[in-house]
Amino acid sequence: MPAAKTFKVIGHRTINAVWRIGMAARFFFLTLMYSGSSFRRFHLTVKELFSTGVMSLIIIIVAGLFVGMVLGLQGYETLKRYGSESALGSMVALSLVRELGPVVAALLFASRAGSAMTAEIGLMKATEQISAMEMMAVNPIARIVAPRFWAGVISMPLLAAMFSAVGVFGGYLVGVVQIGVDEGSFWSQMQAAVDFRDDILNGVMKSFVFGTAVTVIALFEGYDAPPTAEGVSGATTRTVVTSSLVILMLDFVLTAIMFRGN
Amino acid sequence: MGGLECTVLIFWVSILSLSALVEIRDLNFAYDRRPVLEGINMNFPKGKLIAIMGLSGCGKTTLLRHIGGALRPTKGYVKVDGQVIHELDQDGLYRMRRKMGMLFQFGALFTDMTVFDNVAFQMREHTDLPEEIIHDLVLMKLHAVGLRSTYNLMPSELSGGMARRVALARTVALDPMLIMYDEPFAGLDPISLTVVGDLIRRLNDALGATSIVVTHDVQESLKIVDYVYFMANGVIVAEGTPEEIRASDRDFVHQFVHGEMDGPVPFHYPGGDYRQDLNL
Amino acid sequence: MERTTLDLWVGIFVVGGIAALVMLAMKVGNLGTYNVSETYQVNAYFSNIGGLKPKASIKSAGVLVGRVTEITLDTERYEAKVVMSLDKRYQFPKDTFANILTSGLLGEQYIGLMPGGDSEMLKNGEQIKKTQSAVVLEDLIGKFIYNKTEEPVK
Structure with a gap:
């Protein structure tokens, strides 16, 4: 019976997916529960801030600059048709602060820092480092997972803010310095259009949520990876794919909640 | 022999049997209803070095994981230092594990830390010792395995035999009463093999610890151990001193x-x- | 890596991130120009506000002088009541004229203030009496077509 087989496959997949979501949620709560030492011994978190935050700086800054410059070019081309080139500043800033900053920074973060986290923890598991830690009566969630989690949650909004700031500068470079849009109206239109609470704080909130989601996915995939070479590489791929999808879905939900009616 | 001496002898015999550090009684374990261990009974007296031998996949490592409390038996129990392992809660288990040391198959050194930080790991996690004392202790442990001057290297810079010795130093960092070795000889060259074997014996005697070596390296382990258990398909098939085993x-x-x-x-x-499979 | 170098880099990273946030808030956003404590509120009634929204700008002679804070429908008059908060630095005469304008053909709508000649100034909570509603494009087009059909056939 091919039909019965199809249903069986669908059922199996669904049960599996739900089971994994449950495991991930449990993992997330355990991480929160054992987060004490990440703050009591903050140097553990600082070490991870270096490998997640500082190491992602270059890609974030370069990508932000180019995205901003492209926005400047494309925005100018479009706005010119309606004779409103002076709105370039507000267009660049709003796109970056509301959407592109948090989303693109999170996507880059997922592929730069998230995949590294998964691979590192997966390998730790494959080489029995996590079992060794457990046998030494040290809780691996408190010692390995939680500091990485908090490092991700702290660095994501900072990276997104840098992405947006550099992007605005890129838009300024192309729009004002190269094309010659009036500098005064570029900045004043921008300031008139961008609201601190509605746009900037909401953007920060978004990147905070994305940071949480990406690090939880990356850490869970690593912790859950089969202890083999294929297992770890598969988990790394899944981290990037799942977190990218989750970022985009969460972005829709958050945008619908935050910017509805304005 | 007088009555008094007789009483003293009985007393010592009973102390000896009581002083088994690890006691395994009728241990059964099934994984997905597939039995892995069946009716295991073992005694590990204090101060002894005991080997568990058998083919790959016969349940040796599973047995070690039961002693370490990583698995729950389906029947029977493992008693360490008078406490039934699977009845301990998380805190109790962690307290118990501080008194145990385990050397994993390929050392399982933390790859993101230096040799020094690896050996210092448990001291920093479990004690409030000042950094100067930790420094001295770590160098003493590393000296014991002959690798004092590697302290600032990363594990990736060590050879397999050296990594195993560093892991050994880390295992005994807190002077455990029970040391477990999971395949300590796997993948070592003949020289490292002898060095590690000798170290296992000497550390056991120097620390007054009890050691359990899980291995399939017969010749090396028969040289150093006091007693051997042979396992096959989840049951004990033979046991005895190395001489008895050799003569078996x-x-x-x-x-x-x-x-x-x-x-x-x-x-x-x-x-x-065979013929059928070849379609003859 | 040495602990101090690590701390240094992480310090630079965190300070850089916060600096980017402050820059976004002050230079890109309106936190630098917007100060709640130094505003006063006035209100005005319009028969039609068109597409005016809360936070729309209020300009006089093209200069941003305040923002729309609230828009409600007054059910006694069936007119839109618009509350505006204006910058304390700018005082307007009592007979100021409030006009809903559009920036460009399709741009955002804002309120333009045309000062009158009164010597008394508007105070907090007072009302602007003279207003002109938004020009609704559909009405304009409708009027145009209606006028065309009204024209006698020659």
Whole structure:
């Protein structure tokens, strides 16, 4: 019976997916529960801030600059048709602060820092480092997972803010310095259009949520990876794919909640 | 022999049997209803170095994981230092594990830390010792395994044998009362093999610890251990001192000790008729 | 890596991130120009506000002088009541004229203030009496077509 087989496959997949979501949620709560030492011994978190935050700086800054410059070019081309080139500043800033900053920074973060986290923890598991830690009566969630989690949650909004700031500068470079849009109206239109609470704080909130989601996915995939070479590489791929999808879905939900009616 | 001396002797005998650090009684464990361990009974007296031998996949590592409290038995119990392991809660288990040391198959050194930080790991996690004392202790432990001057290297810069010795130093960092070795000889060259074997014996005696070595390296372990348990398919098939094992005329033990190709353990994986499979 | 170098880099990273946030808030956003404590509120009634929204700008002679804070429908008059908060630095005469304008053909709508000649100034909570509603494009087009059909056939 091919039909019965199809249903069986669908059922199996669904049960599996739900089971994994449950495991991930449990993992997330355990991480929160054992987060004490990440703050009591903050140097553990600082070490991870270096490998997640500082190491992602270059890609974030370069990508932000180019995205901003492209926005400047494309925005100018479009706005010119309606004779409103002076709105370039507000267009660049709003796109970056509301959407592109948090989303693109999170996507880059997922592929730069998230995949590294998964691979590192997966390998730790494959080489029995996590079992060794457990046998030494040290809780691996408190010692390995939680500091990485908090490092991700702290660095994501900072990276997104840098992405947006550099992007605005890129838009300024192309729009004002190269094309010659009036500098005064570029900045004043921008300031008139961008609201601190509605746009900037909401953007920060978004990147905070994305940071949480990406690090939880990356850490869970690593912790859950089969202890083999294929297992770890598969988990790394899944981290990037799942977190990218989750970022985009969460972005829709958050945008619908935050910017509805304005 | 007078009555008094007799009483003293009985007293000491009972102390000896009581002083088994690890006691395993009727241990059963099934994984997905597939039995892995069946009715295991073992005694590990204090101060002894005991080997558990057997083929790969016979349940040796599973047994170690029961002693470490990583698995729950389906029946029976493991008692360490008078406490039943699977009845301990998380805190109790962690307290118990501080008194244990375990050397994993390939050392399992933390790859993101230097040799020094690896050995210092448990001291920093579990004690409030000042950094100067930790420094001295770590160097003493590293000196004991002959690798004092590697303290600032990363594990990736060590050879396999050196990494195993560093892991050994880390295992005994807190002077455990029970040391477990999971395949300590796997993948070592003959020189490192002898060095590690010798270290296992000397550390056991120097620390007054009890050691359990899980291995399939017969020749090396027979040289150093006090007692041997042989396992096959989840049950104990033979036990005795190294001399008894060497002299054993039981088929399985003989095949194992002398590394013969065919015997009770067949060369061919059990299956159908060869001719039939070839469509003859 | 040495602990101090690590701390240094992480410090630079965190300070850089916060600096980017402050820059976004002050230079890109309106936190630098917007100060709640230094505003006063006035209100005005319009028969039609068109597409005016809360936070729309209020300009006089093209200069941003305040923002729309609230828009409600007054059910006694069936007119839109618009509350505006204006910058304390700018005082307007009592007979100021409030006009809903559009920036460009399709741009955002804002309120333009045309000062009158009164010597008394508007105070907090007072009302602007003279207003002109938004020009609704559909009405304009409708009027145009209606006028065309009204024209006698020659």
